[in-house]
Amino acid sequence: MDVRRAGERFPGGDPAAGIDSRHAFSFGSHYDPDNLRFGAMIACNEERLAPGAGFDEHPHSHTEIVTWVVQGELTHRDSAGHETRVRAGDVQRLSSAGGVRHVERNDGDRPLTFLQMWLAPREPGGDPAYEIVRGIADSTPYAVPEAAAMLHVRRLAAGERTAVPDGAYVYVHVVRGEVRLGGDELGPGDAARITDAEDVDAVAVTRAELLLWEMA
Template identity: 50%
Template sequence: MEVWRGDRRFRGGDGAGVETSHAFSFGGHYDPENVAFGHLVACNEESLAPGAGFAEHPHRDTEIVTWVLDGTLEHRDDHGRTALLAAGDLQRLSAGTGVRHTERNAGPQPLRFLQMWLRPDPFGGPPEYTAVTAPVPPGPGLRLLASGDPDACPPVRLRQPRAALYAGRPDGPDACALPDAVHRYVHVARGSVRLADAEGEALLGPGDAARITGTAPVTASTAGPAEYLVWAMDPRP
């Protein structure tokens, strides 16, 4: 288990109301030892002031999954799709052969969201968009948010059959096992989460993450309300 504290993230932004914390190499920040984990190539914490946002820009061959923490996120793309997402909503943009989109804070309050990028499998295909309202209410355990497993029934389908995203939103003390996978990535958005395996334990706070390689059992426990996301990923056979 490798713990990455929030203060290790690369800080970015445009100086005009957008602040970003990057978990992996991104844009002008490049660290050859930190370009990906499993299929995950980006995990960005975004904070946008009212009215601030990202101007239209292109993507291709990327699965972009967004989890809104606070405020109102507006999505628009060149395929005519528009959406407003609130806290607890999930969005997936599969860029496929190419898509252009904008994202901005459409509300009067600060906007916070977590945006995660994955390598798709297969590449190509038409762009796809899905938005789901409040797929995981507060409660115990982990709930499946997104998956590419053809045998799963997630709220959001990924174009990556060996990746699944879970959300933990306990409203009190809780304990559960992390899903089995070769690569597991845990990001804490609110509260604190204690991860424990046979070799020890680590307490994660807001902005902290853990990268877990191997299939040994790991438990996640909380002493009170918290919010965290878990990616479970396996390599190609």
């Protein structure tokens, strides 16, 4: 198990434009040959957008992009004609496939924080696709078959225990609260990369929310 702390993330974005980014993997101008991916995951970015700030239209291809809002509301528009507002508890997935362009903005009047996780597909190409699941229930898995991955959302009360999925690669991200994983305590923004996970439990020290990626 490899624990990565929130404070170790590489800073990016454009603070003058109201964009504060924190990257868990090599991204943009930050290149670390020893931190390119884990399983199918190639990016896990924490994005903070001030009211009115956002990312103008830009392209993506050959990437499964999953977004989880922590607080605030994200406006998404893409070249396939989708326009949605993504709120806390929603799972948004953009399968960029052979190519798509999109805009992401904070059109609200309060700060926006969201996680954006990029997964490498097993096969390149294909047609872009979009999906949003409103208010996904606790313990309901969300499959991304194109990347042979499964997302598990867990919301735990203090003292509650949850099993970490067994798998070749498991990525655990703490959205809020504190949890104990193995011999480590993890707080908001901390993550653990577990290889060949088997019989691993997470215990909530406080009320907590976790995202757990199970990858082949």
